[in-house]
Amino acid sequence: MSKYLGILTAGGDSPGLNAAIRAVGKASLGTYKMKLVGFRDGFRGIVHNRTVKLDDGALSNIITRGGTILGASRDKPHKMEVGNIVMDMTDVVVENYHKNHLDALICLGGGGTQKNALRLFQAGLNIITLPKTIDNDVAMTDTTFGFDSALAIATESIDRLHSTAHSHHRIIIVEIMGHKTGWLALGAGLAGGADVILIPEIPYDIQVVAEAIRNRSKAGKRFSIIALSEGAFSREDYEIKQAANSKESTGGNSMTREEVEDRMANRTMRLSALLQELTGLESRVTILGHLQRGGAPTAADRILATRMGTACARLVNDGVYGVMVASKGEEAVPVPLDQVAGKRKTVPLDHPWIEVSRKIGTCLGDLV
Ligand code: F6P
Numbered sequence: 001m002s003k004y005l006g007i008l009t010a011g012g013d014s015p016g017l018n019a020a021i022r023a024v025g026k027a028s029l030g031t032y033k034m035k036l037v038g039f040r041d042g043f044r045g046i047v048h049n050r051t052v053k054l055d056d057g058a059l060s061n062i063i064t065r066g067g068t069i070l071g072a073s074r075d076k077p078h079k080m081e082v083g084n085i086v087m088d089m090t091d092v093v094v095e096n097y098h099k100n101h102l103d104a105l106i107c108l109g110g111g112g113t114q115k116n117a118l119r120l121f122q123a124g125l126n127i128i129t130l131p132k133t134i135d136n137d138v139a140m141t142d143t144t145f146g147f148d149s150a151l152a153i154a155t156e157s158i159d160r161l162h163s164t165a166h167s168h169h170r171i172i173i174v175e176i177m178g179h180k181t182g183w184l185a186l187g188a189g190l191a192g193g194a195d196v197i198l199i200p201e202i203p204y205d206i207q208v209v210a211e212a213i214r215n216r217s218k219a220g221k222r223f224s225i226i227a228l229s230e231g232a233f234s235r236e237d238y239e240i241k242q243a244a245n246s247k248e249s250t251g252g253n254s255m256t257r258e259e260v261e262d263r264m265a266n267r268t269m270r271l272s273a274l275l276q277e278l279t280g281l282e283s284r285v286t287i288l289g290h291l292q293r294g295g296a297p298t299a300a301d302r303i304l305a306t307r308m309g310t311a312c313a314r315l316v317n318d319g320v321y322g323v324m325v326a327s328k329g330e331e332a333v334p335v336p337l338d339q340v341a342g343k344r345k346t347v348p349l350d351h352p353w354i355e356v357s358r359k360i361g362t363c364l365g366d367l368v
Helices: 018-030 043-047 090-099 111-122 147-168 183-192 206-218 233-245 246-253 257-265 268-278 289-293 299-318 350-359
Strands: 006-009 035-039 052-053 080-082 085-087 104-109 127-131 170-176 194-196 224-229 282-287 325-330 331-336
Touching: 006 043, 006 268, 018 035, 018 299, 035 043, 043 080, 043 090, 052 257, 052 289, 090 111, 090 233, 104 111, 104 246, 104 299, 127 299, 147 170, 147 183, 147 224, 147 282, 147 289, 147 299, 170 183, 170 268, 183 194, 183 224, 183 350, 206 224, 206 268, 224 268, 233 257, 257 268, 299 325, 299 331
Parallel strands: 006 035, 006 104, 104 127, 127 325, 170 224, 170 282, 194 224
Antiparallel strands: 035 052, 080 085, 325 331
């Protein structure tokens, strides 16, 4: 009896998802003679039993396409909005899994998806996941597909900002995605030759940043590019945020919750205004946003997604479940979901990218 697989894409989309769906599909239908059905829009699709036929024709001509042919959502089975109420829909997922005669459900997603997938595995389903996200923050895998493509877009953006920053003798802050980690900003900042790189792993001192820019001006370089991770905080903001989060110290924090939220939401513009004041240079902000998630995947992401997808089909064929397919060097290895779920891969402070940034004189916002 051939196995019947379901597949869905959850969380934010990322380039490489279609390459992974294609790889899972081609290997499972062709090599392992299994059957495959897709579910629309992440976990919501299996709750509402909205299926997509995934035959050879549907898998053709999609490797070059960005986004996901299945659609995506950030819905969680155990906390799903249904009408106006939030409900635990785990039992419905289990029911529809069996209604579709599935032998396994493949979930493509980032950190949140790994947690949801573990819950479904604990509810008795045969689950296997693939790590995708532009943030590269999934634990236990060298990298995630989507990261390389987003890195290329962010790097090209920094390249383009250089000429206008130079012409107008300006500071340009380019805000780069990455959620709570600095992989994208650090990688793109390094590759794009940013003068300052600010990431969440290193709370920055605004005076240190201003001094680095003033020193550049003194050396005749009257422009600066700052690669700023969306999750980065100044030391001061970090402390305010910590104080607001900690019950004991809220009494000592004179700001209301709204004031704290407002300050955090506007910290990129605030950084820009403060640097303008401290350096005497004009400053502008570019927020790359979802541009980084759009468009075709790079060759590296297509290859990575194809490696991970084919390994996934092999593991399902072997009956290995409750795992994420991780990339370790050139290998694709199964890692138990409970070693991945709820963990975040941040940039280690001794990472070679940090070391080389410092060696070439890039300011990381701290005093070293
Ligand atoms: O996780 C990918 C990511 O693009 C993050 O970098 C970013 O913080 C977040 O998703 C944005 O999410 P949304 O598309 O839901 O606004």
